[in-house]
Amino acid sequence: MKTYLKILLGVVLFFALAGIGTALYLFNMQHKDIGKAKPDFVITAVDLQKAFEDNEVAATAKYVKKILEIEGEVESVKTGEANVLNVTIKSGSDLSSVICTFVSATDPAKFTAGSRVIVRGECSGFLMDVLMNNCILVK
Amino acid sequence: MKRIVILFTISFLFLAANGQKFMTKNGYIGFSSHTAIDDIKADNNQVAAVLDISTGDMVFQVLIKSFHFEKALMEEHFNENYMESDKFPKSTFRGKIINLSSVDFNKPGKYDVTVDGDLNMHDVTNKISVKGTIEVVQGGVNASSKFNIVPEDYKINIPGVVRDNIAKTLEVTVTIKYAPVESK
The missing domain is CATH 2.40.50.140 (Nucleic acid-binding proteins)
Known part of the structure; x- marks a missing residue:
């Protein structure tokens, strides 16, 4: 039971951190670097x-x-x-x-x-x- | 068809001018939002604006997609979620200087004006009245104004999650340097 809880906690923590990380990444995402971008x-x-x-x-x-x-x-x-x-x-x-x-x-x-x-x-x-x-x- | 529309607009707006019309396609309109959580600012340097000094008529037009934000995600949300700029690509203000007699266009100087008119964006039109300054300079006319707008007045829905990040009223800044339209 305890192991099960630990795993569950670990999984929840993992997704929470991944979520926060993604949110921060998206929030601070810069504009496309036109200098490096290939023209369409x-x-x-x-x-x-x-x-x-x-x-x-x-x-x-x-x-x-x-x-x-x-x-x-x-x-x-x-x-x-x-x-x-x-x-x-x-x-x-x-x-x-x-x-x-x-x-x-x-x-x-x-x-x-x-x-x-x-x-x-x-x-x-x-x-x-x-x-x-x-x-x-x-x- | 497009050519006819442009020709018609231009002739309607400018050619009847007799040197009474001023315009630019490089005007500036920006807006800012200040809250405890976040400061947001957007700039648009591609404002098309026409001023008729004989009647006091003013027209401003912008493409919503020409507003530039520091953060890419904000620009995306602004266009896709709030302004729906694919559906409503332009915003237009048509108005009139109501105290035109207090401006002497032959005498360089700064004059306080009040402009009343219709502001259209996001498919909603509201009557607004704003205070601004007309500056008569050598070879042109400058116009500037700061006023507030409420996004909800234009049916711009800001979801609850970010509602506290965006101010209830936005401050709009307008800076235009007009040049005379050469009559042909």
Whole structure:
């Protein structure tokens, strides 16, 4: 009987610790490391914007919350609140582009209007432009 | 179809402007929650905002998925459980500066304003009235505000397990730097 209780206690304790461990792990889990993550899609800014403009529902299903590596020409560079960097990449449209918000501590001097860049980040969806977050500069 | 919608929106919102409209697609809206257990903060630097200085009309629009949290799990819960951002991807505020006459857009300086309007998120629209500041600067207009919202007012259900970790009222911070819309 005593052995049985000990085993039971051991099992309960094991699951309790495993549960607490998992909870702590999940709670403190960091965002995906975009620098190490493999892109789900490699696409030009022109094609990406066009995909959303042609069919927002289909493009949302395909690209949102996926890691995209996009290539295109820098239209403008802006620093916002807490020096967060927003880089607008040209699309084929005059009215709508691809806006990339970079992870903190990205140097705005790395971007000049008119230069071609490759950016990797997570697609958040379409507002008036295609929006990308947690971006890093690949090239 | 999308192109027509965008063209219509743009022409409706901006081209009738005659230099009276200001906009940005890089505005900031953040919110924070403070409790004894946890401090939570989220930032969105992709706010689209339009201001018409002739009428005082203001429109703000954000993608819910553009809010960034420090912890990945919080961002996931925020999107999947609370805001249901797959079903309700956007939030919009449409309002008006009700004391527009107290702002001189030709004279640089800070002006206190009150903005009344409709805030839509999570498929619920509520009337809100917030105080803020309009700052007229060289070549543009800045707008800022801090106000509180109650998640329950927008049918955002926070389960009992984490209810004590999230404040009953959230403080929202808005910081917008508008640039004039060039009339074509």
